[in-house]
Amino acid sequence: MKIIKKIFKIFAYTLLVLVILLLAGFTYLVIVAKEPNPKISDAKVEALQRTEKDGLYYIGNNWFRKSKSGLYEMYVEGEPFERGVINGKLSKELIQRQEDVFVSQIRKMIPSTFYLHFLKYFIGWFNRDLAKNVTEEYKEEIYGESLTASTEYDYIGTNYQRILNYHAAHDIGHALQSMALVGCTSFGTWGAASADSTMIIGRNFDFYMGDQFAEDKIVSFTNPSQGHKFMTVTWGGFIGAVSGMNDQGLTVTINADKTAIPAGSATPVSLVAREILQYAKNIEEAYAIASKRKMFVSEAFLVGSASDNKAVIIEKTPEQLAMYDPKKNYILCANHFQSDLLGQTKENKEQMEKSASVYRYERLTELMQNNGPNTVQKTVNILRDQKGLHGANIGMGNEKAINQLIAHHSIVFEPQKRLVWVSTSPWQLGQFVCYDLNKVFAMHGMKENHEIVDSALTVPADSFISTSAFKDFVLYRSYKQRVADKESINIDSLTASNPEYYHTYVIAGDYLFKQKNFAKAKEEYTIALTKVIATKQEEEHIRRQIAKCEEELAHR
Structure with a gap:
């Protein structure tokens, strides 16, 4: 006892x-x-109110509108807090809608309220040093913008805490999953590689957080009180940069690489890219900015410079920094490092061996070699390419394709001319509309709603939209969603909608496996192995599922 x-x-x-x-x-x-709000010495701009006229919203010289193309357009100027407040007031509905979509997507991935609350505090711990690694300028701008965010999500954190942390969402997801969440492709040509010798840079931003996340894209033009004027393609509540060009003809696009799991936060990648756009006029200055910021994920910044008449890739990890200069008149970038220093790291070698990056890089090389001197139209054609090596049919949506049919946006720059083309829905298949930065920044406000794109330079929509294959792809995506929603589907109809795509058969196999139809599931998985599979991880999943099917069948 x-x-x-x-x-x-x-x-x-x-x-x-x-x-x-x-x-x-x-x-x-x-x-x-918890993160305290920045201290603002002059908050009188909070009293400003927007004026609405025929679909145009404006405050002083600042304005916001929706183009006929479906893209939203915004111009903001002034001091950091002023810019943030005005941005928030002009695009209030988009900021709130974007957060609704973001939180809804998180809820789909983590339906448990308990784990959602745990995730909140875990991210708070992970991002405990985030504010220390964000400049006062950007904290003030984010704070000003956050004032119009919804109070519905106060249980997650204050408006400022949430919006600040959303700027690190890409980095956190990238780090926790130890993989690239985006399979982006970018490239550039100049000199003899371009038909008129001027620089052309194109990129696909293949970042996917659900269809709704990409619905409300904003082409944002910023005239800051300090630094250079610049444009970015963004979304409500986000002041960072993933694709952009400044008035000096300097462009920045980002491509993720494999990273080791870090111990804590640093400066979000998008804010490093934003700082380069705002404060660099050439490659040397861009490199200096990248070198002074600590990051906690690995990223490649493709930087094009009109003044240098070339592009380079600034490769950065949490510990090291390198610059890749191809010493040619063209540059290619997927999701692996190419410099002598960082190309040999363990993480990069693993990325090259197991991901779709090298395959996409080889397909890009093939298209560049076959196309001859580059033009804007040829650049768009490459960004829309869905084929595999040697023109093979690898299925619609394959991560090994340059066009994976998931792009948040696609963009083309002509830095010397200060021209930029932005894709319209769906993905990069719609028109590419052109903006002339010289003309946009020469405007002194907008009081009457009117189009600002240069319609004479519009690149037409892809004819693929009108084909039966496109309709089949839309049907495939609907079947995929129905499976995710645990609805019943016809397997034969699913596989017929996208028959050359390996993942079609993975979806079918997983669906049948859950129904304990192991014999038929094994058949679908086996067909998947005969197709071009994007990553080693997915191939291993298929083989594990086949083994599980065989084990279940052996016990019968």
Whole structure:
């Protein structure tokens, strides 16, 4: 009896210690998850109100509108906090809608309320040093923008905490999954590689957070009180840059590379790219900015410079920095490093071996060699290419294709001419509309709603939109969604909608496996292995599923 009491006491004490540790840990998480608002010396701009006229919203010289192309357009100028407040007031509905979509997507991935709250504090801990690594200028701008965010998500954090943390969402997802969340492709030509010798740069931003996330794209033009004027393609509540060009003819696009799991946060990639756009006029200055910022994921910045008449790739990891200069009149970038220093790292070699990056790079090389001197139209054609090596049919949506039919946006720059083309829906298949930065920044406000694109330079929509193959792809995506929503589907109809895509058969196999139809599931997985599979990880998944099917069948 004494032994039992002794064991009980030990158990009780152990449990008490665990509870105390958990409470202490929870308290610590709550403390570090909080971030005070920036101190604003002059907050009178908060009283500004927007004026609406025929679909145009404006405050002074600042304006916001929706183009006939379906893209939203915005111009903002002034001091950091002023820019943020005005941005928020002009695009209030988009900021709130974008957060609704973002949170909804997170809820789909993590339906448990308990785990959502745990995730909140975990991200708070992970991002405990985030504010220390963001400049005061950008904190003030984000704070100003956050004032119009919804109060519906106060349980996640204050408006400022949430919007600030959303700027690190790409980095956190990238780091936690230890993989590139985006399979982007970018390239550039100049000199003899371009038909008129001027620089042309194109990129696909293949970032996918659900269809709704990409519905409200904003082409944003910023005239800051300090630094250069610049444009970016963005979304409500986001001041970072993933694709952009400034008035000096300097362009920046980002491509993720494989990264090791870090211990804590640093400067979000998008804010490093934004700083380069705002404060660099050439490659040397861009490199200097990248070198002074600490990042916690690995990223490649393709930087094109009108003044240098060339493009380079600034490769950055949490520990190292390198610059890749091809010493040619063209440059190609997928999702692996190419410099002598970082191309040999363990993570990069693994990325090249197991991901779709090298295959896409080889397909891009093939198209560049076959196309002759580059033009804007040829650049768009390459960005829309869905084929595999040697023109092989690898299925619609394959990550090994340059056009994976998931792009948030696609963009083309002519830096010397200060021209930029932005894709319209669906993906990069719609028209590419052209903006002349010289003309946009020469405007002194907008009081009457009118189009600002240069319609004479519009690149027509892809004829693929009108084909039966496109209709089949839309049908394939609907089947894929129905499976995700746990609805019943006809497997034969699914596989007929996208028959050359390996993932079609993976979806079919997974669907049948859950129904315990192991023989038929094995057949679908086996067909998948005969197709061009994007990554080693996916191939391993298929082989594991076949083994599980065989094990289940053997027990019958």
